[in-house]
Amino acid sequence: MAKAKKETKQTQDFSKYIRWFWMLFVGGILAVALIFLLASWGAFGEMPDHTQLENPRTNLATEIISSDGQTLGKFYYNDNRTPVSYDELPQHLVEALIATEDARYHSHSGIDARGTLRAIIKLGSGGGASTISQQLAKQLFHGEGSKNIVERILQKVKEWIIATRLERQYTKEEIIAQYFNIYDFLNNADGIRSASRIYFGKEPKELNLKESAMLVGMFKNSALYNPRRNPVGVKNRRNVVLDQMAKYDYITEAVRDSLRQTDIDLKYTPESHREGIATYFRGYLDGFMKEWIANNPKPDGTKWNLYNDGLKIYTTIDSRMQKYAEDAVQQHMPRLQAEFFHQNTPDRNPTAPFLELDQSEIRDLMDRSMRQSERWRHMKYDLKKSNEEIIESFQKPTQMTVFQWKDGQPSEIDTIMKPIDSMRYYKSFLRTGMMSMNPQTGHVKAWVGGINYRHFQYDMVKQGRRQIGSTFKPFVYASAIDQLHYSPCDEFPDVPFCIEAHKYGNPEEWCPKNSGGANDYGGTRTLKSALANSVNTITAQLMDKVGPHTVADLVKKLGVESDVPAVPSIALGTPDISVYEMVGAYAAFANQGVYTKPVMVTNIEDKNGTILYQFKPETRDVLSEETAYVTVKLLEGVTQGGSGTRLRHNWARNRTDYKEVITGYPYEFTNPIAGKTGTTQNQSDGWFMGMVPNLVTGVWVGAEDRAAHFASITYGQGAAMALPIWGLYMKSCYADEELNISKDEFPEPEELTINVNCSVVTEEDNDAPDTVEETPDDLDFG
Template sequence: MAQKNNQAVVKDSSYYKRKFWRFFFYGLGGIFLFFLFASWGLFGAMPSFEELENPESNLATEIISSDGEVLGKFYNENRTAIKYKDLPKSLVDALVSTEDERFYEHSGIDAKRTVGAALKLGSNGGASTITQQLAKLLFHGEGSKFLPFRIIQKAKEWIIAIRLERQYTKNEIIALYFNQVDFVNGAVGIRSAAKVYFNKEPRDLTINESATLVGMLTNPSRYNPKRFPERAIERRNIVLGQMVRNHKLEESAKKMLQSKPIVLDFHPESHYDGLATYFREYLRDYMKEWVKEHKRPDGEEYDVYGDGLKIYTTIDSKIQEYAEEAVTEHMKNLQQEFMNQQKGNKNAPFVNITPQETDKIIKQAMKNSDRWRILKDKEMSDDDIVATFSKKTKMTIFTWKGERDTVMTPLDSIRYYKHFLQAGVMSMEPQTGQIKAWVGGINYKYFQYDHVGQGARQVGSTFKPFVYATAIEQLGKTPCDTMLDEPFMIRKGRHHVTEDWEPRNSDQKYRGMVTLKYALANSINIISAKLIDQTGPEAVVDLTKKLGVKSDIPVQPAISLGAVDITVEDMVAAYSTFANQGVYIKPYFISRIEDKNGAVLYEPVAESHDVLNKDVAFAVIKLLEGVTESGSGVRLRTETGGSGDNRWTGYPYMFKNPIAGKTGTTQNQSDGWFIGMVPNLVTGVWVGCEDRSARFKSLVYGQGATAALPIWGYMMEKCYADPDLQISKDEFERPDGFDMKVDCWSAPRSSSGSHKEADSTGTEEQNIDEFGL
């Protein structure tokens, strides 16, 4: 009996052993087949060899200045790739110590951590290695929480991790991982994170900063040092502790670092922030057309937002910075004066227009607004949309003292923003055509219309040098030739004039015999009108076209007074021709474009043509030097302090170097201009309100010498104070063999030849409506 029982036990034991091993091998085979099927893609697509070789990284396009600074980016995700060699050791040590201690020992999966996590059912967290986390980031995201799907996703993650380990070195995996992580606040990848949170390149991160960023990896939102500094410090200290545990940091150093706060230099990278915001938007529009004409080798268009292009521009970050600072410095003061002058104006900021005309301006602004567009898309009627503009709402508004939260009606906000003076500034190197600075307005976030390349405005007296250049070239005039400033009329029928045209000087005075140099320096209308009468308006229009002006210009004598709309960009290019000895060079702003691997995709070829001979161009330069020597630009050389009603007419600089330039003021002070030139930099400045009927009441503040010239002065002071820029203080180059008389007594003389002092205030003419345009 006992023997039978023993035999039964042995039989049962053998049976269960066979069953166990059968179950074991079936299970092992099932696991093998499961992973095999997963690798074949039966549970969902797996990355191909090509995709592993070139993982999709959605890289931002970088906009880089001529001096190597990143001006901004175009992106879907703000990610810029970085190589392992550019990562600081402290950052790599912090990552490996905290996220994957055996990173350099495993081949993608840490078996010890995986088994430990499985035995504890994940209660102490997962066991994902850095490589597994990279696999998740690159190829299948967060995935499902449903257990069967989660198991499938985990299997795919393991397979991809092993393949990544075969494809890349450990260092390359770390670099790939850091390039993929989202650090929130628009910072994707370590380079963007270092820039956003600490305003530096990754290689310059301190140990504390490295530990802070690595600490965010567990949960970037929860450990965001901007929103939750205490949590971020606690997590940073854990990272520092892990570095000690892994012998990457001394205990004493850890204690010292843990006692310190996290010091941020927070610089969120958005399209509204940073340098050259208007230029970057102009560049974006340019690139939309560029990708249509320059295709990838496969025939597809480049993706400006994801292909990681590098656009190297001609913009100099320092000159750009100084131009923006100059606009801010002057415009906030000028705006204060403008607001003071609007007190008591029931129709502010508009002057001398009817209520009906004001209503038309406001209604048009309503229809151009985002509010109107959004509500129209919701199929609301026009009347219902108009009604919403009279309902008070919370909003953030722009002020020169910073953004301000307030409550007002959208209608009131439209009129509020109509009060703001705008500015446009562009600088160009005349010998190369390279644009060095581009400021399209006072604040891109709130005022997105570009007053450099997009908006053409009336140019006033800044047009007159084109008339004088035509007279010098075609009539043989010289700056020292004299003409009689006296009442003058062009009769009906001459030069296609439909009515008798009798121009007047802005101060209604006449000065007798004056040199051309004096006449241009003091913007004497009569002399400009007489010159165009002699050359004919056709010749002047022809010259402006050769100078690159794209605006339609009427063939009428009245253009001699500047009632013509031209962009700042075209005016700077035209004036640069004079500084470049008569050779026009088309302005350009891209030096080259590279793909993400550094291959050059595009390099522009400079476009140029001869317009004037060197002697004529130099004669015009000498005429324009007279403007800053004794004319409306003389305040550049006179350090004065304003007070009372003239408190913003004082100037804190005294330039002693040669400066050629011209001021301009248009109808009723709607536009103020100054274009200033030194041998290697030409800068144009325009100032005015968005609507031409919103303006200064007096010429004192509305003229170009007050509204625009100070921006040039402030900017050039900063440029000259920066020796790295090497902005010239030299004389303009005099052509070999030049013998034209250009240095002459510029003030008017009486008929007996004795000096007669003119009553000149340094202001320009006003282009009166009856001038015939």
């Protein structure tokens, strides 16, 4: 009896344990369920709703796209992110991710039960259990985990909930694409597209297997596996990814073994506002977009964010032509600069890099430049320093990085220099501005605003304005053709000529001289010969016949917004005009007298592809087809018998007195080219405007200060400073047959009443390049 009671009591006690077990078990399940329920309701912190899941808030860079579909650059603050679709990812990249991060990705719905159980049993020592969906949830909605164990558990719960919601919201492919797009690969490589471009210089679709494996390896910890700082660790991690791909039969062991032995072959191509292609154009575009944003709000009235809203800006720039333009500048300018430095050593020029200035004038110039500098502005207005403190700071040696040409390439050198000395050093560098445009559409195809955007940020295409010299003369000739029906074959006496003081409000008599001095007169010249050889006196005669108001009005109609006073001296190029304005004006000659305003942006779209802006062409008839055509025929004479004839052959074969800086370029063009060189007072500015039927290009070269220039016309003329850049650029453009740059004749009007078929130029004219522009006059040298 006692035994029975004892057994009954033991049974009751055991039953009690069972009841407690089930109570705890069910209670635990209910507690877990409650935690998940409370978490989903936002009790432990905000949870994304359906709308947020559908449109995750990620910062997207604004992308600048060329006319041939290439990315020129981006606008961004912190996130250089441009999303790609799943279809733009190579298959081996996706396979590398799944094999390494989530082998059962296609068989779970956001949470890998087996992986989670393994992680719990082994306390995480057997590897993590986060699925790709969970990692995306973490990246999108709550970032790095907390070190507090309770908070970390709650974050993991939120990850699970968000992961399952993501799985219901998106397809497996869309989740993978989002994960690749959201990850920060460091070095401004936000998302897979930026990472592919920055680390390998290619689009994601072009990645090979080992490159894909390297990028997937960075998912473990991009700060640790940074290919720039830890190439050995990155290679080892890449090999782990290859091992995983072989383990899950995505690649063979033979392929794995062969790839494990290879280097990572990094091709680091940084993307920043000051690096890459078309930097000066992107600088202009930044201002264009800020103005557009100020006047074009979103539908809800808020402003677009240039750096976060993922806009797409479609431009007219052709990436190939842009590269050819930049290459031409880079090929010519180091050679020209080397000659400039050679001529401006302290022994040869004690006031280097300036000429014709005494020491007091140089001190005044440097003082003005100092007060206009960014350093002065920062210290004056940001740091609230006194003028005396700022001036003193310019005299203190400072560690700095300065620009140099090295072996024909742009380079930098770390040095210690006084800021005032660095300013003088930079003033010794020759700058350039270059723009190329289709005259029929107005589409700007190339834009080079200087020699190096990091160190010389002032844009000499649109911002900068300089005297244009003889490149202005075609406007005078066009006015005379339009008003007086002159022919290129009409002859004028080549004699000294003055415009009287009382005419056109002149304060005194104006008597321009020819470049050859007193001996450079005699006989007559056709207008074609006069323009080809930049004869100042005949240009003055034409100005006297049509009047400066006529010429100034024409220039304004041709899109020049700079100040062009209606005085006779403008005939020789005294106004300061930009490259941008000059190219637009010249383009009207090639476009049968129709001015087309230069176009840089065709469309702007939001991240969803909705068109926000579409350009409308601005055109106006300025000249008759006949006048434009006759002017073009005059300009063709410059490359047939004037300062542009060096474009017709390898000039180096026929010259022994010029150094390689302006020879050795075998252009040897045979097609019709219309153009004009220009050189201003004391060789401060060199210009060349060149045209073929479907491309007009302008080039300017000069220093920041007009007092820094070549001492002689030999190197300081437009034909030596600017024309070689045009020639090198066009050689590259013609070599690229896909560009379809015309070699045809300029189209002739159906009704041509003016005779343009003059007799063949004389032998004297053909010899003009040997003497033209080599003797200075009082203003201009053609």
